[in-house]
Amino acid sequence: MPNVLANPRNWKTKAILAKLETATGTDAAPTGALNWIEARNVTFTPYDAETVDRNIEMPYLGNGGKLPTGKYASLTFEAAVVGAGAAGASPGISPLLLACGFAETVDDTQGEESVTYNLVSAGFSSITLYVNIDGALHKMIGARGNVTLTLTAQGIPLYKFDMQAVYLGPAAGAVPAVDKSGWQIEQPVGSLTTAGVTIAGTALAWSEFTLDLGNQISRLDLPGPQREITISDRKPTGAITVLAPALDAFDPFALADAGTLIDLSTTQDNRAGYKARIDSKIQIIRPEYAQIEGNVAYRLNFEPMPVAGNDELAITYI
Numbered sequence: 001m002p003n004v005l006a007n008p009r010n011w012k013t014k015a016i017l018a019k020l021e022t023a024t025g026t027d028a029a030p031t032g033a034l035n036w037i038e039a040r041n042v043t044f045t046p047y048d049a050e051t052v053d054r055n056i057e058m059p060y061l062g063n064g065g066k067l068p069t070g071k072y073a074s075l076t077f078e079a080a081v082v083g084a085g086a087a088g089a090s091p092g093i094s095p096l097l098l099a100c101g102f103a104e105t106v107d108d109t110q111g112e113e114s115v116t117y118n119l120v121s122a123g124f125s126s127i128t129l130y131v132n133i134d135g136a137l138h139k140m141i142g143a144r145g146n147v148t149l150t151l152t153a154q155g156i157p158l159y160k161f162d163m164q165a166v167y168l169g170p171a172a173g174a175v176p177a178v179d180k181s182g183w184q185i186e187q188p189v190g191s192l193t194t195a196g197v198t199i200a201g202t203a204l205a206w207s208e209f210t211l212d213l214g215n216q217i218s219r220l221d222l223p224g225p226q227r228e229i230t231i232s233d234r235k236p237t238g239a240i241t242v243l244a245p246a247l248d249a250f251d252p253f254a255l256a257d258a259g260t261l262i263d264l265s266t267t268q269d270n271r272a273g274y275k276a277r278i279d280s281k282i283q284i285i286r287p288e289y290a291q292i293e294g295n296v297a298y299r300l301n302f303e304p305m306p307v308a309g310n311d312e313l314a315i316t317y318i
Contacts, residue, residue: 009134014042015175016077017130020095025142025228028128032176038092038183039077044131046138047167048072050219070221071167072229073140075131080186081149081157083274083317088113091276091317092183096161098125100147101215101231102315115317119310124231129163137173140165144229146215149278151189153207157268157276164217164229187269194269197240199282199300200262202250204242207292209266211238211280211304211313236304236313238282240264244289244296252287252298259283261305277316280304 016037019030049068056064084091088108094115098104101124102117129140145163187193197206214235220226244250255262260283267277282302290299304312 009136011133013134013175015130015132015178016042016075017132017176017178018095018127020098021126021128021142024126027139027141030128030130032178034179035095036092036178036180036183037077037079037096038180039079041078043076044133044138045074046131046170048074048164049167070219072219073138073165073167075129075140075143075163076161078158078160081151081159081268081276082184082186083269083276084115084182085184086113086273087318088115089273090115093159095125095127096145096159096163097147097315099127099144099163100161100213101144101234113318117315119234119313121310126229127163129165132173132175134175135172136170138170139168141168142166142228144215144217144231146213146217148210148212151194151209151266151268153189153194155189157186157189157194164219166221166227166229184274187271187274189268192270195267197242197264197266199240199242199250199264200255200260202245204245204250206240206242206266207297209238209240211278212236213313237302238280238304239299239301241290241292241297241299243292244298252284252300256284256287261307264302272318275318277318278313279316280313281307281311 016039017030017035018037019028019035021028050070051066052069054065079093097117103120105116107114126142129143131138143163143165148160151157215231216233218230218232264280264282269275283305284302286301288299290297306312
């Protein structure tokens with residue numbers, strides 16, 4: 001008997017494309033030639049339905065059925081923290097950061113070229129994502145989401161994106177040819193490639209740094225109609241594990257007890273055009289003892305805090 005499928009589809013054969021939308025909810029039509037995303041560790045839920053029970057009373061046991069009340073799609077993946085390879089050029093993940101509540105500012109001043117991502121509280125951008133899994137094209141239009149940054153010593157510096165959109169049924173479509181030239185090879189996190197962290201003006205060695213933007217994503221499916229993904233709030237949190245100097249040099253317990261708002265800064269990569277500098281204004285919430293290879297360390301749990309507004313976090317590519 002022959003196999004049911006002569007050529008089973010391959011999960012590894014996929015392409016993810018992303019393009020900024022000029023109007024939210026309007027297909028931006030990304031292409032493999034311009035908009036490929038170098039994604040890794042992909043998790044895709046093409047049909048993420050919210051349902052309501054019909055609650056039918058029957059003269060026997062069993063399900064009474066459900067009705068879908070909201071239909072969405074979600075996509076989670078990681079992408080490396082690395083610049084475009086030229087100062088003043090936007091990195092490939094630019095549209096994703098914009099769809100997570102950032103705005104982009106390009107400084108093309110000669111000798112000072114940079115691209116900075118600052119937070120916004122209104123006018124959020126949205127993107128169109130195309131997810132092609134070996135011939136099945138899923139479109140995620142009006143997508144927005146959340147991002148978490150993770151830097152771990154001897155590891156790959158990564159953003160983790162969690163994107164959501166309203167559901168659209170898939171269609172057959174060939175996996176596109178993609179241009180990968182805009183994506184650079186990242187450097188691992190380490191002593192030669194990553195700067196130490198400065199916290200409250202004190203330079204510290206560290207082993208792990210995480211920062212979750214904490215976007216609160218709302219799914220709207222209302223008569224009107226109003227059907228979209230929105231960012232309704234953000235509650236960023238983070239943690240960093242640092243080698244513990246003498247208390248008279250750095251006392252995180254006193255900083256936490258006083259509720260002091262302090263600056264945190266570190267830079268990933270040591271090559272011009274590839275560097276990503278992370279600057280945040282934080283309040284240490286809960287300092288804990290930890291260890292790094294048997295050495296006394298602190299795990300500093302913190303919350304980024306705005307001062308004038310939208311200034312609690314900035315990511316600058318230089």
